Amino acid sequence: xxxxxxxxxxxxxxxxxxxxxxxxxxxxxxxxxxxxxxxxxxxxxxxxxxxxxxxxxxxxxxxxxxxxxxxxxxxxxxxxxxxxxxxxxxxxxxxxxxxxxxxxxxxxxxxxxxxxxxxxxxxxxxxxxxxxxxxxxxxxxxxxxxxxxxxxxxxxxxxxxxxxxxxxxxxxxxxxxxxxxxxxxxxxxxxxxxxxxx
Amino acid sequence: xxxxxxxxxxxxxxxxxxxxxxxxxxxxxxxxxxxxxxxxxxxxxxxxxxxxxxxxxxxxxxxxxxxxxxxxxxxxxxxxxxxxxxxxxxxxxxxxxxxxxxxxxxxxxxxxxxxxxxxxxxxxxxxxxxxxxxxxxxxxxxxxxxxxxxxxxxxxxxxxxxxxxxxxxxxxxxxxxxxxxxxxxxxxxxxxxxxxxxxxxx
Numbered sequence: 546x547x548x549x550x551x552x553x554x555x556x557x558x559x560x561x562x563x564x565x566x567x568x569x570x571x572x573x574x575x576x577x578x579x580x581x582x583x584x585x586x587x588x589x590x591x592x593x594x595x596x597x598x599x600x601x602x603x604x605x606x607x608x609x610x611x612x613x614x615x616x617x618x619x620x621x622x623x624x625x626x627x628x629x630x631x632x633x634x635x636x637x638x639x640x641x642x643x644x645x646x647x648x649x650x651x652x653x654x655x656x657x658x659x660x661x662x663x664x665x666x667x668x669x670x671x672x673x674x675x676x677x678x679x680x681x682x683x684x685x686x687x688x689x690x691x692x693x694x695x696x697x698x699x700x701x702x703x704x705x706x707x708x709x710x711x712x713x714x715x716x717x718x719x720x721x722x723x724x725x726x727x728x729x730x731x732x733x734x735x736x737x738x739x740x741x742x743x
Numbered sequence: 744x745x746x747x748x749x750x751x752x753x754x755x756x757x758x759x760x761x762x763x764x765x766x767x768x769x770x771x772x773x774x775x776x777x778x779x780x781x782x783x784x785x786x787x788x789x790x791x792x793x794x795x796x797x798x799x800x801x802x803x804x805x806x807x808x809x810x811x812x813x814x815x816x817x818x819x820x821x822x823x824x825x826x827x828x829x830x831x832x833x834x835x836x837x838x839x840x841x842x843x844x845x846x847x848x849x850x851x852x853x854x855x856x857x858x859x860x861x862x863x864x865x866x867x868x869x870x871x872x873x874x875x876x877x878x879x880x881x882x883x884x885x886x887x888x889x890x891x892x893x894x895x896x897x898x899x900x901x902x903x904x905x906x907x908x909x910x911x912x913x914x915x916x917x918x919x920x921x922x923x924x925x926x927x928x929x930x931x932x933x934x935x936x937x938x939x940x941x942x943x944x945x
Contacts, residue, residue, distance in 0.1 A: 594851040604837040740844040
């Protein structure tokens with residue numbers, strides 16, 4: 546009788562251990578995390594080249610602070626105010642941002658001419674639209690949440706806090722950030738919770 | 744005498760050993776399966792082109808790495824590799840948490856590139872019209888190698904020319920030229936007498 550119990554017992558134990566060993570390891574899947582997607586289509590028809598990049602923001606958030614190359618250090622881009630970024634010396638981006646944040650929605654800059662440019666604030670987003678005048682010209686649309694711009698400028702005056710901006714992007718909802726269209730190519734950058742691009 | 748080998752309940756020693764061997768074999772097979780296979784396939788589609796194809800169980804990587812002396816890896820490790828280790832560690836930590844996904848996909852007329860994470864394996868497929876490269880790396884194997892390389896980084900630049908170069912570059916960021924020169928001399932001196940091996944590192 547004991548043998549009858551022992552044999553299946555050993556088999557069940559072995560099977561359980563084998564399954565436990567074979568089971569995938571690591572922490573639970575984090576599919577709810579936000580993903581940054583970049584899609585580039587260059588050309589058309591059979592010659593078109595398509596590039597899809599899908600990056601989990603958690604990956605970017607972890608990796609960027611670890612990169613210490615050139616002006617990118619500890620997740621922050623250091624601007625060389627006395628060198629190649631000297632043109633930013635006379636512009637106080639933080640003051641401009643504060644002023645923009647405190648004002649009502651509306652168009653701030655409208656340029657109509659050979660190219661049309663529009664900069665506006667709408668429902669917590671900084672919106673920029675550029676239209677090249679000529680037919681088939683480049684069309685650029687950028688829609689950046691103010692929280693992200695805030696986070697980007699949260700460091701010292703001469704640095705852009707890239708890691709904080711990515712974190713803020715993850716905290717924000719889904720949406721298209723940038724689209725660029727022209728005669729030959731299309732670029733789309735967006736954030737959502739899917740781990741594959743559409 | 745024979746009673747030693749045969750219990751009263753009818754279990755024989757040889758039968759028990761056979762069962763134990765079977766259990767061990769199943770567990771070992773499960774472990775090997777769970778660790779995945781490292782697959783490398785290179786196919787050059789032209790006359791005389793290389794055709795390389797091999798697959799080894801990822802489970803043997805930690806075993807092999809245990810026999811590779813960290814000191815030797817460290818001695819030959821370029822300063823740039825040491826500099827980028829934290830990036831690779833951070834990336835690997837996050838890659839392990841990812842669900843199955845395609846990270847990069849390039850599709851052109853004559854080329855296809857796909858970088859994916861599938862079943863805790865990092866998969867790279869490249870097809871450029873004539874040549875094909877397929878690489879599958881279980882993330883657990885990469886982690887084993889990385890932990891060894893991280894341990895080896897402690898020995899980076901502990902001999903000869905490499906010493907002077909790597910320590911100089913490290914100190915260049917924080918010290919004045921004169922101070923760096925002195926510090927380099929001190930560290931070179933240390934390099935001539937390699938550090939004690941940290942505990943737990945082979």
